[in-house]
Amino acid sequence: MSSKNGEVSEEAWQRFCDKHVMAAFPGGYTVFDATGYWRSGTDTAEKEHTKVILVVAPADAREKVMSVARQYRKEFDQNAVLISSSETKMNFVQKENTDGK
Template structure:
């Protein structure tokens, strides 16, 4: 048997004995957290960002964002930037413009994104806000960002 084949066979035999990588999920039923996932480091500085989107007046007037259009927006603008996940809540909102006698009563969607505090994520959030403004013509998308303690 040639020496190179012996070396290759020895390498394959040794590699076959290696232990498989540990699962990133806990095997400990007493632990409530995900363990050992290097993409979600415990020491990272996390931010909780909430974005508030008006999807139209409650009275059913013009300007309502349809469920299909909302899903399209999520797929194209939000999921593409935060593929690891986010949450969406239905909400009721009120907004009173300067000088208005009555507030606008609005159907609202709130997106909550837990993300590391990076310039890239900040830019992604601003891109989401701008995209919605372009799509709907709204003047603003409310943003609330604050530090968060996160455990997966």
């Protein structure tokens, strides 16, 4: 992950998550390491290490997502932060209680 001031360290990323992401989504979230690819304004192929945050939240949480994205863009001097949303259904497959309770 990079910013105009160089690479975003893992420590800086973790501080950001602890301060902003966990505050917005205390029920939890998942982070994936990824590589982003795109064409720059000069039509040069670009790539960089990035992070993907997965949040399962109701539709009315969109402003929280936007707030975290704006904070990341500001704190790490980004040109843009991608947000993708979709409707989903989820279930947890939990461990069965084996003691009869």
